[in-house]
Amino acid sequence: MQRIRRFFLFCSGAHIPMLERAPVETNKYAGIGGTIFFTGLLAAISGGYALWTVFNQWWAALLFGAVWGLMIFNLDRYIVSSMKKREGFWDEFKMALPRLVLAVIIAMVISKPLELKIFDKEIQAELIIMEQKTFKMQEDKVKERYQARITELNAAIDKAKKEVTQQGGRRDTLMLLAQQEADGTGGSRIRNLGPIYKAKKADADAAGKSYDTLSAHNQQLITQYQQEIAATDSTIKNTIAELKRDRLDGFASRMDALGHLTDASAPIRYANWFIILLFIAIETAPVFVKLISPRGPYDDLLEQHEYAFLVHKKERKAMLDMESDERLTIAGAESEQRVKEVTG
The missing domain is CATH 1.20.5 (Single alpha-helices involved in coiled-coils or other helix-helix interfaces)
Incomplete structure (x- = not known):
């Protein structure tokens, strides 16, 4: 126990030989040192997990986590040890204010990776949704690249079919007129097979030949257009199949997913803020203890x-x-x- 107490006194940044001359203060500084130590430990875990999500290398995560934790530990130790008790509270508070701001910033930095771990299941589900949206956006961009040509080909097909339909309607109309002229139900109203009928019959036959010629020509064009559309559809499918479908699992993607969750869910947003406030309380606790404790x-x-x-x-x-x-x-x-x- 004495070794642990002495270690926590070291963590507090106090001058141990001088502190031994005031033994009533040892518990206070041991508590401050313990808070500083565990803050550094949480920072090490947070930094290691953050690097693990980026590189997925355990040795790099351990090394970076240790370095990050020691850096935060040393910084907190300096912040607390540099604070001196003065006669007036406001004078002390003015001196402590920059250190409090720095402690809040450190708390927000080290809390984020641990928040990602706490909400890992929810983030994984959100990442799947984000992946699907990303894939859909990529597919839409590929289709958009060829959509103008497909629209042009469909318009050409509709135009060719319309021309054939119009010519077929003209042929049918001329044939009906010739038939009515032949049986006396229309035209001159005289039942005969004379010159008028022959002229109308010739017009109907010419319209029929034009229809057959146009129908054959346009059908050939329609077949070509349909083949080009099919080839374009095949190109779109192949391009979509060749798209690189990387899994969203990086640190930035997880942060983005956490942002979506906090925007969409009030309970997660409140829980997120509670975690941040908890780390702020832990990080600023040594400074506040040093600030509010009596001289x-x-x-x-x-x-x-x-x-x-x-x-x-x-x-x-x-x-x-x-x-x-x-x-x-x-x-x-x-x-x-x-x-x-x-x-x-």
């Missing part, structure tokens, strides 16, 4: 030590100034003596 014997000893160092520094500077002045005075006197000897 203790350790703070007095530390202030005396710093003041003694400052006084010693000033005394040393004054002594150096005096020695410098003496050397200058002696040098000046020696210089005047040499001048007198030369001029005398």
Whole structure:
């Protein structure tokens, strides 16, 4: 237990020999050191998991997690150890405010990878939906590339069929007129097979030949257009089949999925904020403990030590100034003596 306590005292950034002269403060600084240590440990786990999702290499995740955790641990230790207890609360708060802002930023950074792990099942389901949307978008872009030509070919087919239909209607009309002229139900109303009937029959036969010619020609065009459409459809299918369907599983994709989930679900959004606030509370706890705790014997000893160092520094500077002045005075006197000897 003594080793663990001493380790936590080291984590707090306190000067242990000086702290031993104020034993009533050891529990407070051991608690601060424990909070700093576990914050660094959570940062190591968070950073390691984040790198695992990117590179999927366990050794790289362990190495980066250890480096990241040590960096956060050292930074938190510096933040807490650099805070000095003063006489006024607001003076302390002004000095602690930049450190609190930095602690909040660190908390938000280390909380994100752990949030991704906590909501992993929901994120995996959202990633599948995102993959399907991405694949659908890719397929739509491929189809859009060929859609103009397919539309043009379908319009040409409709035009060819319409021309054949119109010519067939004209042929049928002329044949009906010739038939009515022949049986006396239309035209001149005289039942005969005379010149008028022959003229109408000739027009109907000519229309029939034009219809047959146009129908054969347009049917050939329609067959060509349909073959080109079929070839285009085959090209679209092959292009879609050759699309690279990478699985969305990277860190950025998971962050995007988590954003979709928080936007769509109020419970997940609240849970997400609660996790962030929890990490902010953990990260800022040492700073707040140091800020709200009353001034203790350790703070007095530390202030005396710093003041003694400052006084010693000033005394040393004054002594150096005096020695410098003496050397200058002696040098000046020696210089005047040499001048007198030369001029005398």
